Amino acid sequence: MLRSHQKEQSVAVGDRSIPTQGWTDARSCGRVFVLAIAVLLSGCAGLPADLSPSSTSVSPTQTPAPQVSPRVEPTASAPQVIAATSADPVPATSAELWALLQQAQTRSYALLLRHAIAPGTGDPANFQLNDCSTQRNLSEEGRQQARQLGQAMRDRAIPVARVLSSQWCRSLETAELLDVGGVEPFPVINSFFQDRSNATPQTNQLRQFLIENQATPGVIVLVTHQVNITELSQIVPQSGEAVVMRVVDGDRLQVLGRLPPP
Structure with missing residues (x-):
């Protein structure tokens, strides 16, 4: 009865959402905590492919941010x-x-x-x-x-x-x-x-x-x-x-x- 009333919850790790339904014991919470710290410190380097940002798909409604070249200020030069x-x-x-x-x-x-x-x-x-x-x-x-x-x-x-x-x-x-x-x-x-x-x-x-x-x-x-x-x-x-x-x-x-x- 108690289990049927639990709301589905998740924890954001990097740019992914990890379901936490049923993770009520200390061991499960600790596991999420350690994983989150690893993401922050390593920038997702070395994580399994399914958690790596490079493997994250972009939905059709998302538009990648345009790349802007840095502005180069003109400098004084010899006459051409x-x-x-x-x-x-x-x-x-x-x-x-x-x-x-x-x-x-x-x-x-x-x-x-x-x-x-x-x-x-x-x-x-x-x-x-x-x-x-x-x-x-x-x-x-x-x-x-x-x-x-x-x-x-x-x-x-x-x-x-x-x-x-x-x-x-x-x-x-x-x-x-x-x-x-x-x-x-x-x-x-x-x-x-x-x-x-x-x-x-x-x-x-x-x-x-x-x-x-x-x-x-x-x-x-x-x-x-x-x-x-x-x-x-x-x-x-x-x-x-x-x-x-x-x-x-x-x-x-x-x-x-x-x-x-x-």
């Missing part, structure tokens, strides 16, 4: 510089590169020019930006080099959109001697030879400038320094040598070629 694709070939010679620049009326190109010959390396210890006498300056050979490059651009009627220059005297003088347009001092391309901590922020600013001006037709001439050009293009130019680049795919820089010094 790519080679040309087969559908967009790089000019093989300087003559072909000049010909491409002559057709710049409908597209923007950047001509990054290392200043003309200025004997020495770096700048004197007493360097002051606004005092050319404290800086390394162009030699007479360097001045002639700058004039010859400017003449080459004028002879080919290169459509120059802007002429930007580092604020260093040797760069400003090179830009003036080119005589292909009004010169605008542009601190973004100042030399960071003496302070490499400025390399990444200045290069990123220059890259952003080129991206923002990619719709401006013509050639943007930027007279700067070896370290600046190398940081952006991975090319080490000679004095008076130019590296020609353009923006492709909206936000990537492409090296088109090099114009050797005159």
Whole structure:
């Protein structure tokens, strides 16, 4: 009589329900207790297959939780510089590169020019930006080099959109001697030879400038320094040598070629 009035009961173990009807003695209760502790400590490892979570079936009404990939935060990186694709070939010679620049009326190109010959390396210890006498300056050979490059651009009627220059005297003088347009001092391309901590922020600013001006037709001439050009293009130019680049795919820089010094 007493047995017929007992309610069916169960104990939850992990994600399973174990019937406890009739387990009224201490031994049965202890057995459930030990099994529950084992589940909590071992995460069901080593249990019989019929109690393992991996063997638990999912009912048709249950939908497995979607797997969400962890979000990867963007990190600062060097400017993306790519080679040309087969559908967009790089000019093989300087003559072909000049010909491409002559057709710049409908597209923007950047001509990054290392200043003309200025004997020495770096700048004197007493360097002051606004005092050319404290800086390394162009030699007479360097001045002639700058004039010859400017003449080459004028002879080919290169459509120059802007002429930007580092604020260093040797760069400003090179830009003036080119005589292909009004010169605008542009601190973004100042030399960071003496302070490499400025390399990444200045290069990123220059890259952003080129991206923002990619719709401006013509050639943007930027007279700067070896370290600046190398940081952006991975090319080490000679004095008076130019590296020609353009923006492709909206936000990537492409090296088109090099114009050797005159």
